[in-house]
Amino acid sequence: MTLKLCSIAAALALALATTAQAQTTAPRTTADKAMDRPATGDRKAKKAEEDRIEAEYKAAKKQCDTLKGNEKEVCEADAKGKMKVAKAEFEAKYEPSVAHERKVEEAKAEHKYEVAKEKCDAQKGKEESACEKQAKAEYEKAKADIRQQFANRKDSPPSASSGVTK
Secondary structure (H helix, E strand, O other): OHHHHHHHHHHHHHHHHHHHHHHHOOOOOHHHHHHHOOOHHHHHHHHHHHHHHHHHHHHHHHHHOOOOHHHHHHHHHHHHHHHHHHHHHHHHHHOOOHHHHHHHHHHHHHHHHHHHHHHHOOOOHHHHHHHHHHHHHHHHHHHHHHHHHHOOOOOOOOOOOOOOOO
């Protein structure tokens, strides 16, 4: 008899607990559901921009096909670098952060360096070596400047880094 009474009491408690939880959980609104995923317009705009970047790269690369030798290599390096910069800027636009800003600056410096290296290949001997050293030195300086520029910046809200102490 006690076992039967305990079983009934447990079942009743479980039923009441389930009902109480169902009443405290608010139904999800359309606004709540919209927060879970990006708006359709945003996704379409992002996709369109990604497609535009890819199309510009393909068009620039196709223009390089008419060139020969080193000019073609310089053109291809320039097209590829511009695409990398555009992609970094795209990420920075849709997901703003200090890290993405830094990636944009790094992509620009790398683009400049890669194009300069390809231009150096057109030269011979000591001139080529000096050109490559100059390009490398400029690239290293640009990287150091970027490091210094972003050394004190963090992905924190402005109020947290305003210097106010508690």
